[in-house]
Amino acid sequence: MSVNRFTVAFVVVVVAVSLGVLIASLKKVPSTEMGVQYNVHKKQLDEATKSGGLFIGPPGFRFIKFPSTYISVDVHDRKCLSNDGLLVEFSVTFQYQMTTANLLPAIVKYRDFHNWASIVEKAGLSAIHLSCSEFAASEFQGKRGAIQSRMMENLKHKLEGDDATGEEGVNAVAASLQLTYVHLPAAYNEAVAAKQAAEEDIALAIVQRRLETTKANTNLLLAEQSAVKIKDAANNEAEVLLTEANLKALETISLFRGEADALVAAKSQLNLTEEGVLAHSLIVLLAEANSLKVTTGEPVRLSRKDFL
Numbered sequence: 001m002s003v004n005r006f007t008v009a010f011v012v013v014v015v016a017v018s019l020g021v022l023i024a025s026l027k028k029v030p031s032t033e034m035g036v037q038y039n040v041h042k043k044q045l046d047e048a049t050k051s052g053g054l055f056i057g058p059p060g061f062r063f064i065k066f067p068s069t070y071i072s073v074d075v076h077d078r079k080c081l082s083n084d085g086l087l088v089e090f091s092v093t094f095q096y097q098m099t100t101a102n103l104l105p106a107i108v109k110y111r112d113f114h115n116w117a118s119i120v121e122k123a124g125l126s127a128i129h130l131s132c133s134e135f136a137a138s139e140f141q142g143k144r145g146a147i148q149s150r151m152m153e154n155l156k157h158k159l160e161g162d163d164a165t166g167e168e169g170v171n172a173v174a175a176s177l178q179l180t181y182v183h184l185p186a187a188y189n190e191a192v193a194a195k196q197a198a199e200e201d202i203a204l205a206i207v208q209r210r211l212e213t214t215k216a217n218t219n220l221l222l223a224e225q226s227a228v229k230i231k232d233a234a235n236n237e238a239e240v241l242l243t244e245a246n247l248k249a250l251e252t253i254s255l256f257r258g259e260a261d262a263l264v265a266a267k268s269q270l271n272l273t274e275e276g277v278l279a280h281s282l283i284v285l286l287a288e289a290n291s292l293k294v295t296t297g298e299p300v301r302l303s304r305k306d307f308l
Contacts, residue, residue, distance in 0.1 A: 028054045034100065035063035036107055045107065049100045066098045066106070066113045070175055073121050077181075080132030086188055088140055091181035092128055092151065094174070096120060096159055102171040109171065120159060120172045127154035140182045148179040 029035045031052035038045055039061050051068055075092045082088050098106065098116075110116035131151040140147060155177055161169030270276070 029063055029065060032067060032069050033065045034068045034098065034103060035065040036104060037061050038064050045104065047104060049103050064107050064112055066103060066116070068098065070095045070097050071117065071120075073124060075125060075128065078125075078128075080129045082135060082137040082140070083133055084136045084138075086137040086185055088132060088137055088185075089181075089183040090128075090132070090179065092177065092179055094124055094128075094152075094155055094177040096124070096172045096174050098171075099173055102173070106171040116171070119170050123158040123170050123172075124155055124174075127151065127158040130154050137184055137188055140184060144179060144182065148177065151179060152177040 029050050029052060034049050034051040036045055036047075036049055039058050041058070045064075050063070072093060072095050075090075075094075077089060077091060079087045079089050106116050110119060128151050131147065131154045134150060135143065135147055152174065156174040157165070157167060157169075159169055159172040159174045161167050267276070
């Protein structure tokens with residue numbers, strides 16, 4: 001009876017030990033993670049990467065696991081120094097991923113996920129600050145897309161390495177980056193506002209100057225046109241007066257010529273001397289005048305009959 005009990009107890013112990021060993025030899029890796037077996041006792045890493053399943057290994061082994069999905073890092077309300085020496089406040093979110101090829105080297109360098117993730121985050125922040133220093137503060141408003149692209153380029157270099165510069169990287173793959181927030185210093189915003197106001201005042205002054213110039217040119221043109229009209233009118237009036245004067249002169253000359261011809265004819269026909277001509281003219285004048293008032297000094301001789 002005692003033998004049977006001993007046998008049963010032995011079997012139970014064996015089964016329990018076997019189950020314990022089996023349980024200790026089985027480890028699960030979720031589908032969202034990848035891992036490498038680590039023999040705790042021998043301190044050895046398996047080179048094969050495993051993911052999404054239940055795996056058996058030496059008793060007491062464990063998996064050093066890393067996420068196989070994208071890992072996101074949020075950098076909020078940080079400040080960086082721009083190229084022109086101003087502190088710019090920003091927020092950035094970037095995503096990175098572990099790959100099968102990078103898993104074993106990352107474990108060798110950083111031991112586990114938490115150490116590796118901390119290094120990756122610091123490298124990413126370094127890339128962001130480097131990008132910030134490549135741009136002036138004013139460009140954070142007008143070239144935000146270019147700054148985000150440059151941050152992504154530097155992030156890839158820091159995480160994946162750069163053959164051109166010999167930078168090794170941190171065994172991570174950069175997936176994407178978003179520059180979500182930018183805030184410039186208050187003093188800079190005030191300076192920009194003052195500059196914009198000055199530019200607006202200058203533009204307004206230029207417009208007003210053009211308007212005043214146009215107005216002055218218009219007034220000058222009107223004055224020139226008025227002067228031309230006045231000059232033309234004066235020229236026309238002068239021509240009219242000159243024409244009238246010429247006609248009057250011709251009329252007077254013709255009249256005097258007729259009188260002269262008459263006197264010459266009278267002198268010739270009547271055989272008169274110059275004094276006789278004057279006496280004849282006086283007789284004609286007295287005959288044609290309706291009334292005649294003569295004022296003369298003394299002694300005077302009005303009669304010229306002796307000369308006829």
